[in-house]
Amino acid sequence: MEEGTEIIGTYFIIFAGCGAVVVNEIYGSITFPGISLVWGLIVMAMVYSVGHISGAHFNPVVTITLTLFQHFPLEQVPIYIAAQMLGSILAGGTLCLLFDISQEAYFRLTIPVGPHRRSLILEIIISYLFLFVISGVATDNRAIGELAGITVGMTILLNVFVAGPVYGTSMNPARSIGPAVVMRVYEGLWIYVIGSIVGTIMGGFGYNLIRFTDKPLSELPKSTSFIKTLSRTRSNAR
Template sequence: MEGTTSQSTFTFIPSTIETPSPSIPEISSSSPSPGGSLARVAQSYPPGFPRKVFAEVIGTFLLVFVGSGSAGLSKIDESMVSKLGASLAGGLIVTVMIYSIGHISGAHMNPAVSLAFTAVRHLPWPQLPFYVAAQLTGAISASYTLRELLRPSDEIGGTSPAGSHIQALIMEMVSTYTMVFISMAVATDSNATGQLSGVAVGSSVCIASIVAGPISGGSMNPARTLGPAIATSYYKGLWVYFVGPITGAVLAAWSYNVIRDTEHPGFPISLSSISSKVRQSIGGTEQKSDQRCLV
């Protein structure tokens, strides 16, 4: 693992040379050290890692419950929730969850976001499968909950292409690119972070979903689409919502790294700093956070 240094051990050899006991095998210098393996595991999975995974389950559950639930209610009866209201609800739940669990897990709540941040080394690769599993668990659980609550209707806010699959694919790529590009800026670049950065990410979700909604449903999240698809056994165009968001997210992370200001580098920071700064400005108290969890 990075940061591991090898140490040479010097042993004083006395004048009396003893024959080594044949019962004690020599340890090859190339043999892996158990301590080194444990250190690598501890570095990949710190003690607080289970809390991060559980936070992603909760965050994704609430994201899908509110986002899909409002979209489902809008399709059932637009007089209850308008299409614009459903888009606003999806953006607002992202905003409040960033302030709620951003300091714990980074508030990804999206496999495409987690993969993008892993690709640019802001999330360790060994943690990615656990993040994705937690997000899928939260999304599927929320979808089955909505299915029970919205009966007898089968509409629980799933997303499927309204036109051709290619149109939906391009729209999902562009909308996810927009959302992740903004997330990369406010979550990894201290020069772009302010007290309202969480609002910036939530607003990007609102804007992208308003534009993408009539064409692709504005998912921008494989878990957001897969959960309702499994709960309703409706898989039309499912591949679009994997290929599109993942491609758009990775391209956004890569392109922001290209234009990042390297002349005035700042420490990578998490969206936890946003809620911390808000608490400081409201309460007048100064708090410090050592978290490096990124969106």
């Protein structure tokens, strides 16, 4: 069940995000801000729709990093990663069937525009931020859990805004490997794979360094639910 959810979630993320790039390349009607918005919105939609089933990883490096910090069982890692890769390849294949995509356009996903070193550094930085945010909203029981989808989606939107024009961005090896396999274009692919792995693991370490606090338990929030907290506040005001 969880693995099927990872296939479906990854499929629609790649289909919508890469699809926006493809449609913009062919028809020029979406624009770069629109593409950034699509990436953020589709991730948010998938987190809220199926996150309660599989945890909404949709990303091999998220699965690996959560496992490193004991938030996910090791025995499920291979099947999750296989499901994510399959979802990405199926999405890339669907887009190739629907549109006449040239290798020059190639979704504008894994071919850096400038120097490889600059693209690698940017990928590490935005992947760090991506996993840092996920660690905060999804693994810390003091966070407001109901806002996780919005927070993660907005982080992706911002990262694409900043780094998208430079090299397309990834933050997800499945997102880059799937279209690369379908189109058989591997130029610069290592940047997106290595950069996302290094950045997300560093982001996990970064959040775990500040996770613990010297505050007594009595000063920490009693509830992880924004809705419950709001309800309690209203009740006390009556």
